[in-house]
Amino acid sequence: MEQLSYGAFSADLHQRQSGQRSPMQVSIEVTRRCPLECQHCYNNLPMGDQDARSREMTTEEHFKMLDELVDMGCFWLLYTGGEIFARKDFLEIYTYAKKKGFLITLFTNGTLITEKIADYLLEWPPFAIEITLYGRTRETYEALTMIPGSYDRCLRGIKLLKERNLPLKLKTVATSINKHEIGAMRQFAEQEVGVEFKFDGQINPRIDCSQSPLAVRLTPEEVVALDMNAPKGVSEYRRLAKHDLDSPPNLSHDDTVYFCGGGMNSFAVNAYGEMGICVISQQETFRVQEAGLASVWQDSLLKLRNRKRTRATKCVECRIQSLCGMCPANGEMESGDKESPVEFLCHVAHLRAATIGVEVPAHGDCEFCAEGASHDEILESARRIRSKEIDVESWVGPQSILPILNNSSVSAGGCGSCGNH
16 A cells, blocks of 8 residues: 555545545456466465355446446546456456546456457557566466466567557566566566566465465565665665655654555455455455445445554654555554554665665664664674675575465464455
């Protein structure tokens, strides 16, 4: 979840003053089924999962929802999954949304894109299409997706979209399996395909409470080394840190659990017709088919969005939150508690600050701050990254890559939403 931008904040302020609330952007998860079995994924289900298929919103329910969104004043849509093209009726749903005038972004892995689909998207172009590339070599890509032939199908999808000059972007999730190919993926995207590339090292547990994706999560040191090796990585984090340090603590003026744009200027609807704050926050969702989107948005979701914090944590007075990315949904998925800081993200944030030479003001009982139990570890990791002792360019693939059953729990704890899924 992204924090509310100045423009979105101003729009929301106007809505509050006028007594109106309109969602500007909505994420719609059309299915959780996917032809890939990615080890890091938080919500993928097998293509043939009949229970999941039977619970998904129907085509007509999607049409009705889009009609309601028009009436509510929404104009940005994100279609995501699972894999959006796993639904045979997706283009029918998409076309209905296009005819309603929405600006639409599509998230896909690209493996199901055919000539027919690419031609159709050329006729009805979206605002943006983002394909996730899981590796630059077949070995690495398929070690993560666990499906033979998926690499070639992904490249075919990229080629078909690029040939039609559709608004394509490539991205990846950095994992212990593909970290050594992040640079090669960037080069492929920017120099060979000629499109924007981005990566993210954030991996969450599964929404069914399994912690298995964390088995391929990078260490904080690896995440920050990749950050600093990216073009403009150092300058961008210095800009974010300066903005934070020049301002009051981001959360000190807000006493609600949620502090993002979720439920304020946006929301998400999952594959089963349940509204929530965002696509990864599934602990509390509300069925919309009976009550209708507007009613749930104005009542149940608003109450959730305005829920007060029960306690102050070290996040409240933190002055480097833009280096962190912590949000209540992360806490929910890591520990089942929206208000609990995620230590992994805190570690990463402090290491980013130390690596770019930013001193972090104390903000409560934080083990990564000066005098904290892990502060010396932070300083040593920062030294290793700055000195290139941690050399991203020299990374190689794992010696052996073993499959991980990402639909089964591998550790205790979790998101606390098992009863709902």
